[in-house]
Amino acid sequence: MQSALRSVNVTRYVTPLREGGSMPAIAEADDGFLYVIKFRGAGQGPRALIAELIGGEIARLLGLRVPELVFASLDEAFGRTEADEEIQDLLKFSVGLNLGLHYLSGAITYDPAVNTIDEELASKIVWLDALLMNMDRTCRNTNMLIWHKELWLIDHGAALYFHHSWQNWEEQSQKAFSLIKDHVLLPQASALETVDKEFRPLLSLERIQSIVSLIPDEWLEDGFFSTKEEHRQAYIKFLEMRLKSSEIFINEARNAREALI
Structure with missing residues:
Protein backbone atom coordinates (compact mmCIF):
# COMPACT_ATOMS: atom_id res chain seq x y z
CA MET A 1 0.00 0.00 0.00
CA GLN A 2 1.11 3.57 -0.65
CA SER A 3 2.56 5.35 2.38
CA ALA A 4 1.13 8.71 3.34
CA LEU A 5 3.17 11.72 2.30
CA ARG A 6 5.02 13.62 5.00
CA SER A 7 3.68 17.05 5.90
CA VAL A 8 5.85 20.12 6.44
CA ASN A 9 5.24 23.80 7.12
CA VAL A 10 6.85 26.35 4.81
CA THR A 11 8.97 28.75 6.89
CA ARG A 12 10.99 30.76 4.35
CA TYR A 13 10.48 31.73 0.71
CA VAL A 14 13.96 31.50 -0.85
CA THR A 15 13.71 32.22 -4.56
CA PRO A 16 11.19 31.93 -7.41
CA LEU A 17 11.74 29.55 -10.31
CA ARG A 18 10.24 31.55 -13.15
CA GLU A 19 9.65 28.66 -15.52
CA GLY A 20 6.37 28.34 -17.40
CA GLY A 21 3.20 29.71 -15.89
CA SER A 22 3.13 27.86 -12.56
CA MET A 23 5.72 30.02 -10.74
CA PRO A 24 7.14 27.35 -8.43
CA ALA A 25 9.70 28.43 -5.86
CA ILE A 26 12.48 27.09 -3.70
CA ALA A 27 11.43 27.35 -0.07
CA GLU A 28 12.63 26.12 3.29
CA ALA A 29 10.41 24.08 5.59
CA ASP A 30 10.33 23.47 9.31
CA ASP A 31 12.23 20.18 8.89
CA GLY A 32 15.28 22.17 7.73
CA PHE A 33 15.16 20.96 4.12
CA LEU A 34 14.66 22.90 0.91
CA TYR A 35 11.77 22.06 -1.41
CA VAL A 36 10.52 23.13 -4.80
CA ILE A 37 6.99 24.22 -3.91
CA LYS A 38 4.15 23.92 -6.42
CA PHE A 39 1.47 26.40 -5.38
CA ARG A 40 -2.26 25.73 -5.51
CA GLY A 41 -2.79 29.45 -6.26
CA ALA A 42 -0.90 29.27 -9.56
CA GLY A 43 -2.63 29.41 -12.94
CA GLN A 44 -3.63 25.74 -13.26
CA GLY A 45 -4.76 25.56 -9.65
CA PRO A 46 -4.99 22.33 -7.63
CA ARG A 47 -5.34 20.20 -10.76
CA ALA A 48 -1.64 20.66 -11.54
CA LEU A 49 -0.84 19.53 -7.99
CA ILE A 50 -3.04 16.46 -8.41
CA ALA A 51 -1.26 15.58 -11.67
CA GLU A 52 2.09 16.08 -9.93
CA LEU A 53 1.06 13.85 -7.05
CA ILE A 54 -0.41 11.03 -9.16
CA GLY A 55 2.36 11.17 -11.77
CA GLY A 56 5.18 11.31 -9.26
CA GLU A 57 3.88 8.51 -7.06
CA ILE A 58 3.13 6.22 -10.01
CA ALA A 59 6.67 6.84 -11.28
CA ARG A 60 8.05 5.99 -7.83
CA LEU A 61 5.96 2.82 -7.64
CA LEU A 62 7.40 1.73 -10.99
CA GLY A 63 10.94 2.13 -9.67
CA LEU A 64 11.80 5.42 -11.37
CA ARG A 65 13.64 8.11 -9.44
CA VAL A 66 11.46 11.01 -8.30
CA PRO A 67 12.27 13.52 -5.54
CA GLU A 68 10.30 12.95 -2.36
CA LEU A 69 6.89 14.62 -2.48
CA VAL A 70 5.53 16.29 0.65
CA PHE A 71 2.42 18.22 1.58
CA ALA A 72 3.58 21.77 2.26
CA SER A 73 1.36 23.98 4.41
CA LEU A 74 1.40 27.73 3.91
CA ASP A 75 0.27 29.95 6.79
CA GLU A 76 -1.96 32.95 6.17
CA ALA A 77 0.71 35.33 7.46
CA PHE A 78 3.38 33.87 5.19
CA GLY A 79 4.55 36.15 2.39
CA ARG A 80 3.09 39.42 3.68
CA THR A 81 6.56 40.94 3.64
CA GLU A 82 7.28 39.75 0.09
CA ALA A 83 8.15 42.83 -2.00
CA ASP A 84 7.10 41.37 -5.37
CA GLU A 85 3.34 41.93 -5.69
CA GLU A 86 2.89 39.03 -8.12
CA ILE A 87 4.56 36.62 -5.71
CA GLN A 88 2.62 38.12 -2.79
CA ASP A 89 -0.66 37.44 -4.61
CA LEU A 90 0.44 33.89 -5.44
CA LEU A 91 1.21 33.18 -1.79
CA LYS A 92 -2.05 34.75 -0.63
CA PHE A 93 -4.07 32.48 -2.94
CA SER A 94 -2.02 29.45 -1.87
CA VAL A 95 -2.75 29.52 1.85
CA GLY A 96 -3.31 25.95 3.02
CA LEU A 97 -2.00 22.76 1.49
CA ASN A 98 0.48 22.86 -1.40
CA LEU A 99 2.89 20.29 -2.81
CA GLY A 100 6.66 20.21 -2.37
CA LEU A 101 9.39 18.24 -4.11
CA HIS A 102 12.65 17.71 -2.28
CA TYR A 103 15.19 20.11 -3.79
CA LEU A 104 18.05 18.26 -5.48
CA SER A 105 20.85 20.67 -4.75
CA GLY A 106 23.51 20.73 -7.47
CA ALA A 107 21.45 18.78 -10.01
CA ILE A 108 21.86 19.65 -13.69
CA THR A 109 19.23 19.54 -16.42
Missing part, protein backbone atom coordinates in the same frame (compact mmCIF):
# COMPACT_ATOMS: atom_id res chain seq x y z
CA TYR A 110 19.26 16.42 -18.57
CA ASP A 111 20.69 17.27 -22.00
CA PRO A 112 20.15 14.66 -24.74
CA ALA A 113 23.24 15.95 -26.54
CA VAL A 114 25.42 15.28 -23.50
CA ASN A 115 23.78 12.57 -21.39
CA THR A 116 23.22 9.00 -22.56
CA ILE A 117 20.22 7.00 -21.30
CA ASP A 118 19.96 3.25 -21.90
CA GLU A 119 17.07 1.94 -23.97
CA GLU A 120 15.32 0.16 -21.10
CA LEU A 121 15.16 3.28 -18.92
CA ALA A 122 14.13 5.43 -21.89
CA SER A 123 11.33 2.97 -22.67
CA LYS A 124 10.11 3.03 -19.06
CA ILE A 125 9.88 6.81 -19.04
CA VAL A 126 8.17 7.00 -22.45
CA TRP A 127 5.66 4.34 -21.32
CA LEU A 128 4.92 6.30 -18.14
CA ASP A 129 4.39 9.57 -20.01
CA ALA A 130 2.17 7.91 -22.61
CA LEU A 131 0.04 6.43 -19.83
CA LEU A 132 -0.25 9.78 -18.06
CA MET A 133 -0.58 11.84 -21.25
CA ASN A 134 2.35 13.96 -20.08
CA MET A 135 3.07 16.48 -22.83
CA ASP A 136 5.99 18.08 -21.02
CA ARG A 137 9.11 15.94 -21.56
CA THR A 138 10.45 17.39 -24.79
CA CYS A 139 13.86 18.54 -26.06
CA ARG A 140 12.82 22.09 -25.23
CA ASN A 141 11.86 21.20 -21.67
CA THR A 142 13.05 17.75 -20.61
CA ASN A 143 11.88 17.90 -16.96
CA MET A 144 14.63 15.48 -16.03
CA LEU A 145 17.68 16.10 -13.87
CA ILE A 146 21.04 14.41 -13.46
CA TRP A 147 21.84 14.19 -9.76
CA HIS A 148 24.70 12.09 -8.40
CA LYS A 149 25.07 10.61 -11.90
CA GLU A 150 21.50 9.28 -11.88
CA LEU A 151 18.41 10.39 -13.80
CA TRP A 152 15.57 11.92 -11.80
CA LEU A 153 12.09 12.81 -13.08
CA ILE A 154 10.50 16.10 -12.09
CA ASP A 155 7.39 18.11 -12.92
CA HIS A 156 4.36 16.00 -13.86
CA GLY A 157 1.98 18.95 -13.51
CA ALA A 158 1.08 18.94 -17.22
CA ALA A 159 0.04 15.26 -17.16
CA LEU A 160 -3.59 14.08 -17.11
CA TYR A 161 -4.57 17.23 -18.99
CA PHE A 162 -8.07 15.88 -19.65
CA HIS A 163 -8.97 16.77 -16.03
CA HIS A 164 -9.00 20.49 -16.78
CA SER A 165 -12.47 20.00 -18.24
CA TRP A 166 -13.45 16.35 -17.52
CA GLN A 167 -15.43 16.34 -20.77
CA ASN A 168 -15.55 12.83 -22.33
CA TRP A 169 -12.95 11.58 -19.86
CA GLU A 170 -13.89 7.91 -20.44
CA GLU A 171 -13.32 8.40 -24.16
CA GLN A 172 -10.00 10.15 -23.42
CA SER A 173 -8.78 7.10 -21.55
CA GLN A 174 -8.98 5.06 -24.76
CA LYS A 175 -7.19 7.56 -26.98
CA ALA A 176 -3.68 7.33 -28.35
CA PHE A 177 -1.35 10.08 -27.17
CA SER A 178 -0.15 11.74 -30.36
CA LEU A 179 2.13 14.21 -28.53
CA ILE A 180 4.40 11.28 -27.64
CA LYS A 181 6.08 12.01 -30.98
CA ASP A 182 7.79 14.99 -29.30
CA HIS A 183 9.16 13.00 -26.34
CA VAL A 184 12.88 13.61 -25.85
CA LEU A 185 13.59 9.92 -25.14
CA LEU A 186 11.43 8.40 -27.87
CA PRO A 187 14.36 7.57 -30.23
CA GLN A 188 15.91 5.32 -27.53
CA ALA A 189 12.61 3.71 -26.44
CA SER A 190 12.99 0.37 -28.22
CA ALA A 191 11.63 -1.85 -25.42
CA LEU A 192 8.09 -0.54 -24.97
CA GLU A 193 6.38 -3.92 -25.30
CA THR A 194 8.71 -5.48 -22.72
CA VAL A 195 8.16 -2.58 -20.33
CA ASP A 196 4.40 -2.82 -20.83
CA LYS A 197 4.45 -6.46 -19.69
CA GLU A 198 6.54 -5.52 -16.66
CA PHE A 199 4.63 -2.42 -15.58
CA ARG A 200 0.99 -3.34 -16.02
CA PRO A 201 0.95 -5.95 -13.22
CA LEU A 202 2.68 -3.48 -10.88
CA LEU A 203 -0.13 -0.96 -11.31
CA SER A 204 -2.85 -3.06 -9.72
CA LEU A 205 -6.23 -1.53 -8.94
CA GLU A 206 -5.36 -1.60 -5.23
CA ARG A 207 -2.16 0.35 -5.81
CA ILE A 208 -3.88 2.91 -8.04
CA GLN A 209 -6.57 3.39 -5.39
CA SER A 210 -3.87 3.85 -2.75
CA ILE A 211 -2.13 6.59 -4.75
CA VAL A 212 -5.35 8.42 -5.64
CA SER A 213 -6.44 8.27 -1.99
CA LEU A 214 -3.53 10.59 -1.18
CA ILE A 215 -5.27 13.53 -2.91
CA PRO A 216 -6.39 15.97 -0.19
CA ASP A 217 -10.08 16.84 -0.10
CA GLU A 218 -9.30 20.55 -0.45
CA TRP A 219 -7.73 19.99 -3.89
CA LEU A 220 -10.89 18.30 -5.19
CA GLU A 221 -12.92 21.42 -5.89
CA ASP A 222 -14.17 20.66 -9.38
CA GLY A 223 -17.92 21.16 -9.74
CA PHE A 224 -18.20 18.46 -12.40
CA PHE A 225 -18.73 15.77 -9.73
CA SER A 226 -21.36 15.49 -7.01
CA THR A 227 -18.92 14.39 -4.31
CA LYS A 228 -15.19 14.34 -3.68
CA GLU A 229 -15.27 10.55 -3.57
CA GLU A 230 -16.89 10.46 -7.01
CA HIS A 231 -14.10 12.76 -8.20
CA ARG A 232 -11.43 10.39 -6.83
CA GLN A 233 -13.14 7.39 -8.39
CA ALA A 234 -12.98 9.09 -11.80
CA TYR A 235 -9.17 9.29 -11.56
CA ILE A 236 -9.03 5.64 -10.53
CA LYS A 237 -11.32 4.56 -13.36
CA PHE A 238 -9.42 6.62 -15.93
CA LEU A 239 -6.10 4.99 -15.01
CA GLU A 240 -7.67 1.53 -14.82
CA MET A 241 -9.25 1.89 -18.28
CA ARG A 242 -6.08 3.34 -19.79
CA LEU A 243 -3.97 0.47 -18.49
CA LYS A 244 -6.36 -2.11 -19.91
CA SER A 245 -5.98 -0.56 -23.36
CA SER A 246 -2.25 0.17 -23.14
CA GLU A 247 -1.69 -1.30 -26.60
CA ILE A 248 -3.30 1.86 -28.01
CA PHE A 249 -0.66 4.21 -26.64
CA ILE A 250 2.12 1.64 -27.11
CA ASN A 251 1.30 1.38 -30.83
CA GLU A 252 1.16 5.17 -31.15
CA ALA A 253 4.59 5.52 -29.53
CA ARG A 254 6.09 2.72 -31.63
CA ASN A 255 4.78 4.21 -34.87
CA ALA A 256 6.04 7.66 -33.88
CA ARG A 257 9.47 6.21 -33.09
CA GLU A 258 9.66 4.39 -36.42
CA ALA A 259 8.88 7.66 -38.19
CA LEU A 260 11.81 9.28 -36.36
CA ILE A 261 14.41 6.62 -37.00
Whole structure:
Protein backbone atom coordinates (compact mmCIF):
# COMPACT_ATOMS: atom_id res chain seq x y z
CA MET A 1 0.00 0.00 0.00
CA GLN A 2 1.11 3.57 -0.65
CA SER A 3 2.56 5.35 2.38
CA ALA A 4 1.13 8.71 3.34
CA LEU A 5 3.17 11.72 2.30
CA ARG A 6 5.02 13.62 5.00
CA SER A 7 3.68 17.05 5.90
CA VAL A 8 5.85 20.12 6.44
CA ASN A 9 5.24 23.80 7.12
CA VAL A 10 6.85 26.35 4.81
CA THR A 11 8.97 28.75 6.89
CA ARG A 12 10.99 30.76 4.35
CA TYR A 13 10.48 31.73 0.71
CA VAL A 14 13.96 31.50 -0.85
CA THR A 15 13.71 32.22 -4.56
CA PRO A 16 11.19 31.93 -7.41
CA LEU A 17 11.74 29.55 -10.31
CA ARG A 18 10.24 31.55 -13.15
CA GLU A 19 9.65 28.66 -15.52
CA GLY A 20 6.37 28.34 -17.40
CA GLY A 21 3.20 29.71 -15.89
CA SER A 22 3.13 27.86 -12.56
CA MET A 23 5.72 30.02 -10.74
CA PRO A 24 7.14 27.35 -8.43
CA ALA A 25 9.70 28.43 -5.86
CA ILE A 26 12.48 27.09 -3.70
CA ALA A 27 11.43 27.35 -0.07
CA GLU A 28 12.63 26.12 3.29
CA ALA A 29 10.41 24.08 5.59
CA ASP A 30 10.33 23.47 9.31
CA ASP A 31 12.23 20.18 8.89
CA GLY A 32 15.28 22.17 7.73
CA PHE A 33 15.16 20.96 4.12
CA LEU A 34 14.66 22.90 0.91
CA TYR A 35 11.77 22.06 -1.41
CA VAL A 36 10.52 23.13 -4.80
CA ILE A 37 6.99 24.22 -3.91
CA LYS A 38 4.15 23.92 -6.42
CA PHE A 39 1.47 26.40 -5.38
CA ARG A 40 -2.26 25.73 -5.51
CA GLY A 41 -2.79 29.45 -6.26
CA ALA A 42 -0.90 29.27 -9.56
CA GLY A 43 -2.63 29.41 -12.94
CA GLN A 44 -3.63 25.74 -13.26
CA GLY A 45 -4.76 25.56 -9.65
CA PRO A 46 -4.99 22.33 -7.63
CA ARG A 47 -5.34 20.20 -10.76
CA ALA A 48 -1.64 20.66 -11.54
CA LEU A 49 -0.84 19.53 -7.99
CA ILE A 50 -3.04 16.46 -8.41
CA ALA A 51 -1.26 15.58 -11.67
CA GLU A 52 2.09 16.08 -9.93
CA LEU A 53 1.06 13.85 -7.05
CA ILE A 54 -0.41 11.03 -9.16
CA GLY A 55 2.36 11.17 -11.77
CA GLY A 56 5.18 11.31 -9.26
CA GLU A 57 3.88 8.51 -7.06
CA ILE A 58 3.13 6.22 -10.01
CA ALA A 59 6.67 6.84 -11.28
CA ARG A 60 8.05 5.99 -7.83
CA LEU A 61 5.96 2.82 -7.64
CA LEU A 62 7.40 1.73 -10.99
CA GLY A 63 10.94 2.13 -9.67
CA LEU A 64 11.80 5.42 -11.37
CA ARG A 65 13.64 8.11 -9.44
CA VAL A 66 11.46 11.01 -8.30
CA PRO A 67 12.27 13.52 -5.54
CA GLU A 68 10.30 12.95 -2.36
CA LEU A 69 6.89 14.62 -2.48
CA VAL A 70 5.53 16.29 0.65
CA PHE A 71 2.42 18.22 1.58
CA ALA A 72 3.58 21.77 2.26
CA SER A 73 1.36 23.98 4.41
CA LEU A 74 1.40 27.73 3.91
CA ASP A 75 0.27 29.95 6.79
CA GLU A 76 -1.96 32.95 6.17
CA ALA A 77 0.71 35.33 7.46
CA PHE A 78 3.38 33.87 5.19
CA GLY A 79 4.55 36.15 2.39
CA ARG A 80 3.09 39.42 3.68
CA THR A 81 6.56 40.94 3.64
CA GLU A 82 7.28 39.75 0.09
CA ALA A 83 8.15 42.83 -2.00
CA ASP A 84 7.10 41.37 -5.37
CA GLU A 85 3.34 41.93 -5.69
CA GLU A 86 2.89 39.03 -8.12
CA ILE A 87 4.56 36.62 -5.71
CA GLN A 88 2.62 38.12 -2.79
CA ASP A 89 -0.66 37.44 -4.61
CA LEU A 90 0.44 33.89 -5.44
CA LEU A 91 1.21 33.18 -1.79
CA LYS A 92 -2.05 34.75 -0.63
CA PHE A 93 -4.07 32.48 -2.94
CA SER A 94 -2.02 29.45 -1.87
CA VAL A 95 -2.75 29.52 1.85
CA GLY A 96 -3.31 25.95 3.02
CA LEU A 97 -2.00 22.76 1.49
CA ASN A 98 0.48 22.86 -1.40
CA LEU A 99 2.89 20.29 -2.81
CA GLY A 100 6.66 20.21 -2.37
CA LEU A 101 9.39 18.24 -4.11
CA HIS A 102 12.65 17.71 -2.28
CA TYR A 103 15.19 20.11 -3.79
CA LEU A 104 18.05 18.26 -5.48
CA SER A 105 20.85 20.67 -4.75
CA GLY A 106 23.51 20.73 -7.47
CA ALA A 107 21.45 18.78 -10.01
CA ILE A 108 21.86 19.65 -13.69
CA THR A 109 19.23 19.54 -16.42
CA TYR A 110 19.26 16.42 -18.57
CA ASP A 111 20.69 17.27 -22.00
CA PRO A 112 20.15 14.66 -24.74
CA ALA A 113 23.24 15.95 -26.54
CA VAL A 114 25.42 15.28 -23.50
CA ASN A 115 23.78 12.57 -21.39
CA THR A 116 23.22 9.00 -22.56
CA ILE A 117 20.22 7.00 -21.30
CA ASP A 118 19.96 3.25 -21.90
CA GLU A 119 17.07 1.94 -23.97
CA GLU A 120 15.32 0.16 -21.10
CA LEU A 121 15.16 3.28 -18.92
CA ALA A 122 14.13 5.43 -21.89
CA SER A 123 11.33 2.97 -22.67
CA LYS A 124 10.11 3.03 -19.06
CA ILE A 125 9.88 6.81 -19.04
CA VAL A 126 8.17 7.00 -22.45
CA TRP A 127 5.66 4.34 -21.32
CA LEU A 128 4.92 6.30 -18.14
CA ASP A 129 4.39 9.57 -20.01
CA ALA A 130 2.17 7.91 -22.61
CA LEU A 131 0.04 6.43 -19.83
CA LEU A 132 -0.25 9.78 -18.06
CA MET A 133 -0.58 11.84 -21.25
CA ASN A 134 2.35 13.96 -20.08
CA MET A 135 3.07 16.48 -22.83
CA ASP A 136 5.99 18.08 -21.02
CA ARG A 137 9.11 15.94 -21.56
CA THR A 138 10.45 17.39 -24.79
CA CYS A 139 13.86 18.54 -26.06
CA ARG A 140 12.82 22.09 -25.23
CA ASN A 141 11.86 21.20 -21.67
CA THR A 142 13.05 17.75 -20.61
CA ASN A 143 11.88 17.90 -16.96
CA MET A 144 14.63 15.48 -16.03
CA LEU A 145 17.68 16.10 -13.87
CA ILE A 146 21.04 14.41 -13.46
CA TRP A 147 21.84 14.19 -9.76
CA HIS A 148 24.70 12.09 -8.40
CA LYS A 149 25.07 10.61 -11.90
CA GLU A 150 21.50 9.28 -11.88
CA LEU A 151 18.41 10.39 -13.80
CA TRP A 152 15.57 11.92 -11.80
CA LEU A 153 12.09 12.81 -13.08
CA ILE A 154 10.50 16.10 -12.09
CA ASP A 155 7.39 18.11 -12.92
CA HIS A 156 4.36 16.00 -13.86
CA GLY A 157 1.98 18.95 -13.51
CA ALA A 158 1.08 18.94 -17.22
CA ALA A 159 0.04 15.26 -17.16
CA LEU A 160 -3.59 14.08 -17.11
CA TYR A 161 -4.57 17.23 -18.99
CA PHE A 162 -8.07 15.88 -19.65
CA HIS A 163 -8.97 16.77 -16.03
CA HIS A 164 -9.00 20.49 -16.78
CA SER A 165 -12.47 20.00 -18.24
CA TRP A 166 -13.45 16.35 -17.52
CA GLN A 167 -15.43 16.34 -20.77
CA ASN A 168 -15.55 12.83 -22.33
CA TRP A 169 -12.95 11.58 -19.86
CA GLU A 170 -13.89 7.91 -20.44
CA GLU A 171 -13.32 8.40 -24.16
CA GLN A 172 -10.00 10.15 -23.42
CA SER A 173 -8.78 7.10 -21.55
CA GLN A 174 -8.98 5.06 -24.76
CA LYS A 175 -7.19 7.56 -26.98
CA ALA A 176 -3.68 7.33 -28.35
CA PHE A 177 -1.35 10.08 -27.17
CA SER A 178 -0.15 11.74 -30.36
CA LEU A 179 2.13 14.21 -28.53
CA ILE A 180 4.40 11.28 -27.64
CA LYS A 181 6.08 12.01 -30.98
CA ASP A 182 7.79 14.99 -29.30
CA HIS A 183 9.16 13.00 -26.34
CA VAL A 184 12.88 13.61 -25.85
CA LEU A 185 13.59 9.92 -25.14
CA LEU A 186 11.43 8.40 -27.87
CA PRO A 187 14.36 7.57 -30.23
CA GLN A 188 15.91 5.32 -27.53
CA ALA A 189 12.61 3.71 -26.44
CA SER A 190 12.99 0.37 -28.22
CA ALA A 191 11.63 -1.85 -25.42
CA LEU A 192 8.09 -0.54 -24.97
CA GLU A 193 6.38 -3.92 -25.30
CA THR A 194 8.71 -5.48 -22.72
CA VAL A 195 8.16 -2.58 -20.33
CA ASP A 196 4.40 -2.82 -20.83
CA LYS A 197 4.45 -6.46 -19.69
CA GLU A 198 6.54 -5.52 -16.66
CA PHE A 199 4.63 -2.42 -15.58
CA ARG A 200 0.99 -3.34 -16.02
CA PRO A 201 0.95 -5.95 -13.22
CA LEU A 202 2.68 -3.48 -10.88
CA LEU A 203 -0.13 -0.96 -11.31
CA SER A 204 -2.85 -3.06 -9.72
CA LEU A 205 -6.23 -1.53 -8.94
CA GLU A 206 -5.36 -1.60 -5.23
CA ARG A 207 -2.16 0.35 -5.81
CA ILE A 208 -3.88 2.91 -8.04
CA GLN A 209 -6.57 3.39 -5.39
CA SER A 210 -3.87 3.85 -2.75
CA ILE A 211 -2.13 6.59 -4.75
CA VAL A 212 -5.35 8.42 -5.64
CA SER A 213 -6.44 8.27 -1.99
CA LEU A 214 -3.53 10.59 -1.18
CA ILE A 215 -5.27 13.53 -2.91
CA PRO A 216 -6.39 15.97 -0.19
CA ASP A 217 -10.08 16.84 -0.10
CA GLU A 218 -9.30 20.55 -0.45
CA TRP A 219 -7.73 19.99 -3.89
CA LEU A 220 -10.89 18.30 -5.19
CA GLU A 221 -12.92 21.42 -5.89
CA ASP A 222 -14.17 20.66 -9.38
CA GLY A 223 -17.92 21.16 -9.74
CA PHE A 224 -18.20 18.46 -12.40
CA PHE A 225 -18.73 15.77 -9.73
CA SER A 226 -21.36 15.49 -7.01
CA THR A 227 -18.92 14.39 -4.31
CA LYS A 228 -15.19 14.34 -3.68
CA GLU A 229 -15.27 10.55 -3.57
CA GLU A 230 -16.89 10.46 -7.01
CA HIS A 231 -14.10 12.76 -8.20
CA ARG A 232 -11.43 10.39 -6.83
CA GLN A 233 -13.14 7.39 -8.39
CA ALA A 234 -12.98 9.09 -11.80
CA TYR A 235 -9.17 9.29 -11.56
CA ILE A 236 -9.03 5.64 -10.53
CA LYS A 237 -11.32 4.56 -13.36
CA PHE A 238 -9.42 6.62 -15.93
CA LEU A 239 -6.10 4.99 -15.01
CA GLU A 240 -7.67 1.53 -14.82
CA MET A 241 -9.25 1.89 -18.28
CA ARG A 242 -6.08 3.34 -19.79
CA LEU A 243 -3.97 0.47 -18.49
CA LYS A 244 -6.36 -2.11 -19.91
CA SER A 245 -5.98 -0.56 -23.36
CA SER A 246 -2.25 0.17 -23.14
CA GLU A 247 -1.69 -1.30 -26.60
CA ILE A 248 -3.30 1.86 -28.01
CA PHE A 249 -0.66 4.21 -26.64
CA ILE A 250 2.12 1.64 -27.11
CA ASN A 251 1.30 1.38 -30.83
CA GLU A 252 1.16 5.17 -31.15
CA ALA A 253 4.59 5.52 -29.53
CA ARG A 254 6.09 2.72 -31.63
CA ASN A 255 4.78 4.21 -34.87
CA ALA A 256 6.04 7.66 -33.88
CA ARG A 257 9.47 6.21 -33.09
CA GLU A 258 9.66 4.39 -36.42
CA ALA A 259 8.88 7.66 -38.19
CA LEU A 260 11.81 9.28 -36.36
CA ILE A 261 14.41 6.62 -37.00
